[in-house]
Amino acid sequence: MIRIIVRRVAASVLVALGVLTIIFIVVRIVPGDPASLILGAGATHQQIEQLRTSLGLNQPLIVQYGEFMINALQFKFGTSYRLGGDAMGQVLQALPATLLLAATAMALVLLASTVAGVAAARRPGTLRDRAISGGAMLLQSLPQFWVGIVLIIVVSGTLHLLPSGGYGSPLNLILPAITMAVSFLGMLTKMVRNSSLEQAGEGFVQTARAKGMSEQRLFYVHILRNGLIPVVTLAGLVLGVFLGSAVVIETVFAWPGVGRLLIQSILNRDYPVVEAAVFVFALIYIGLNLLVDLLYGLIDPRVRVAVTA
């Protein structure tokens, strides 16, 4: 088992290095010169050149790349052009807000989709099932930014129930978390339902039924555990996607997380912060995938062996 973990971790490090390279390239390709942005429209050519030199922007690309990689591996992305201070420090400061939002949304998705998916799968073909499946389909097809805006207009604007944005109290968390959860709530509900129903046709279900147990026990003990296996994989990926959607949702709800920081930094060509933020997101995503791989073995014994072999 330890050998597998080491192998997976090594693979993850390679992926991280690849991500850093891509970050470097993309940020250099994007048009717009940070030196002129920092100095503003009134700056002289000489001033700009001076700043470019001090930022190392006039070095050959390959030298910039080498320095970038060496520094990045020590989590040094330089000083934020816009905010001053360490770029990585800025990102880490914003990270808890994003994690709180993503974790809340994840809890919401897992809980609600399991409950709804099970409710549908227990009575397939009934009105209840159709309502849940139809609702799930609807939720899945709603664009997130639209859901966010509608929630703000209806819940905060018209009904005055919850704040439309900001940070600090649990009340602020509710709308952005729901917005983040909505589309995956639909997807995972359908997944729980379909994957459970698929299991219900398996031979072991017939064996279990022949043992003489209640349909309830049959479902919760024998079917559901098998049905949830693919859901776990998907849940891991969803958490990664949440980080991506944080960019939009945090902007809509003025939530002070990494997503909003990233957007603001991109708009201001604040390269160090952009690089640090993307790298942090990538690390989290890689870590999640690693975790899902290892967790998978816990629920599905077949994987444990397949991985060991």
Place this chain on the structure above:
Amino acid sequence: MNNTNVVGPGRAQHAQGSPVLDVQHLQVRLETLDGPLFPVRDMSLRVNANETLAILGESGSGKSVTSLALMGLLPRDTFSVSAESMRLKDEDLGSATEKTWRSIRGSRIAMVFQDPQSSLNPVYTVGAQIAEMFRLHRGASRGDARRAALEMMDRVRIPDAAAKYDSYPHEFSGGMRQRIVIAIALALDPEVLIADEPTTALDVTVQARILDLFKEIAKDSNMGTILITHDIAVAATVADRISVMYAGRLVEEGPTRQVLEQPAHPYTQGLLDAVPNASNERTALIPIKGSPPNLSHIPSGCAFHTRCPIARDECALGVPELLRVAAERDSACFFAEEVMTNAAH
């Protein structure tokens, strides 16, 4: 191998007249969008304690549906089961509610399914799946259930049971898995064991060992066993009596040896001619012409007449009843005596 007189005390006692399971004129109706189908049209069976009855038939003959009906496992929304009588000893299965069925299933009538690859739950240990029987029906504690399950693993000849208890199904071979499935079925000492093609999915050598296990179990216990198979050799090895099904109907019934040596139905004769055995090893095998009828287009009269080598005009008109044609022998063929006479030569 069959109807031998080596009988235990239990067998002598039960051999006559007191069947554990007695089903008369079973019919299973399946509702479809194109109208009802009848996977089982007329099936009767009687199994005594300490006796093995083989139900022989091709796929589509209704033998598996019969076994599911006997377990009360056919979904009630699409299937309806009716019978003139359906009794498990004193229990009237015909009027059993789902709750009654649940207490019977697994504990009084148990079943072994065909495919050991899929009949065990992949996420639980094999031991736990046996132990579940004791937890479900006897309310046993974890420890007691574990001990009882280990005992069952020994009984089905799983070597080193204590070490294998916590293995998962995928770590077992097909034969070992089937032993676990058998252990589950036998756990509560059922009165009737139904085995639906228990060896079909296994390698030939493994088949033989599993069949040996069945014989051994049948000898040691007092239960009635129903073995569902399409394989005459399997039926010949373990069964005391054979029932032959064709297109949802019982067409022949009798003691194994007599049925195999002198069949009383042309379908049985056809099955025998189609497999190699000692008497026809030097002649070409003769397949039964045509294929089993589709459920939605069952021929009129005797359903077999379209494939029957001796069919005459009346075969297409009337349905031959199952009649006694010799001692302990029943056949649903108008010309049963002719078939038997020909077979004797």
